[in-house]
Amino acid sequence: MSRRSLSPLTRAYARNLKALTKATKATLGSGNRIARRVRSAAASQLKPPPGRGDWIAGAALGPAGARRYHLYRPPALELQPGEKLPLMVMLHGCGQTGRDFAVSTRMNRIADRERFLVLYPEQDRLANAQGCWNWYERRSGKADAEAATLMAAIDQVLLLYPADRERVAIAGLSAGASMAALLATRYPARFKAIAMHSGVAPGAAKSPATALGAMRGQHVPPMPATAVGKAMGAAAVFTTLPPLLVLHGDADSVVSASNAVSTATVWAVATGAKPGAARLQQRGKRHPMRITDYTRGGRTAVTLCEIAGLGHAWSGGAASMHFSDAAGPDASKLVWAFAARQFRETAPRS
Template sequence: MARRPPTFAASAFTRAYQRSLKALTNATLRSGTRIAGEVTRAAAKQLKPPRGPGDWLSGMAIGPGGARRYHLYRPPDIQPSERLPLLVMLHGCGQTGRDFAVSTRMNLLAARERFFVLYPEQDRLAHPQGCWNWYDRRSGKADAEAATLMSALDQACTLYPVDRERVAVAGLSAGASMAALLATRYPVRFKAVAMHSGVAPGAARSPATALGAMRGRHVPPMPATAVGKAMGAAAVFTTLPPLLVLHGDADVVVSASNAGSTAEVWATATGAKPGAERTLQRGKRHAMRVTEFKRGGRTFVMLCEVAGLGHAWSGGAPRLPFSDAAGPSATRLIWAFAAKQFKVAAAV
């Protein structure tokens, strides 16, 4: 039997290679189209306003830490003469501002109680998991990012009828720790701060110490002479705003011991003393242990430890990541705490 010429074998190989290349190209194009579609849908979802009345406004602020997007919730029917309070809400790792708004349902409360809500959003180029760089103070990144967030706050106060004397900040996880950093670096700008499942202020100053801090190590020293240095506070005692601490005792991401450490540090810095612990429970929701730290009859720290709550927003929307519908409503607790501090500050 005669052997086929080498040119025939080469031609067959070329045709087979071209068929494979064509199939691979088509598969890649289909995959690329699918991925592009998913990206487009995800982007459209982030632009879609959360449920409820009012406006979902987009913006961008530029500061020492670079540019950061934000959304601002504006309640409906604002009158020309009105100036409303503002609550800054800082999301946790793996979340966006919209995710945080949907989980907490803060906009629905803001529509009823009439206040603005600002949702800054971390850039994935600044942190791949979308975490705020609250811990990276040794390099200066944390302070630069905090300054950028203040730029977003200033922009909101300039563009919208915000009452600058009624501003509070709250956050979850990394957002809680960044909220504490903002309050210690810019204490006179906030009348209240709320930390939900965050790390004790001053417990980390670099990426290397952040993980240990989340596990409850590196707790800052408690003597009053060392508190300011540990927290990195611009001022202590009379200038720090009152603090609400919320934490679940079943949190395996950020050790629950951070809650007590946070309350102690802040109480020491404000000269507040703890009162008796009391337990509160509403219906079948998780029980909550509450301790208030007071000075001169005023509460400067309120510690709320929620039984059975993991690393999630207490009382958040059901079936969402980092959200536990069975807990007492952190959304209501935070706003009630902030509103009370606004009244107290106005009376001083």
């Protein structure tokens, strides 16, 4: 039967059938491509990050449920009898995984050289669809439950591996930085140092609504020491809070750079520290930074690093990763140097 002899209705049906077949093939092809991408993404997350050490998977149970983690252990460790290693806890930001954060920060390379363990807890997407730590859910109690669950992960690592509970430091990016601050204020005696990179000032938010304002630089806590201690939920002020390193880019469009000064000021008030003169520092062609130390009794309570031209990204991180700026000062080196100094200064004298 020739095409001319077909009725208009039959020809319309044939056209629609052809279009449907074509669309079905396109949809199936698109679905297959999406499935391949999902499988590839899942496989990449299961693959250990670059490094010669061990990438050990684990999970801890706490008030907020279970949280996965990975522990990085440097290669060929030959420990002396009874020897234990420092532990660096690294909290990723929104939209990241523990593996992403390890690749971006390259903290494992420093661990290889300096001989310490690195713990990468990971937020569950059922707890937060964007993978953010719920640092701001204080009114509901969700933040405290999550902090307690992270402490359970830290305690589990201290129990199972040769980690020194007297030499634990914690660092985080963005939501991870704010959760690190919450942990340090809830459990101040458990950490010898804390580093906040591009985070919100402690005590600036208690709910999702106030968190958005805090990210814009609003809701800064009051300055009197007693009020700051209450807002932060610290066990005490003047004596217990661990030294703090603050890193923030002045071109951050996600978390206002004003949070950096607010964070340093709040921590300084809570510890009775006073700011010294700011100094400028630049290495090669990397972004310059302005550094201000807040001290009390000759000891540094806060170091504030304001980085010129840096957006919402880990300074000096791997160029291939999101939320990572290779042109900035090496934040991982700065974080470890800050923590190592606190370990030395608080070590028992023989």
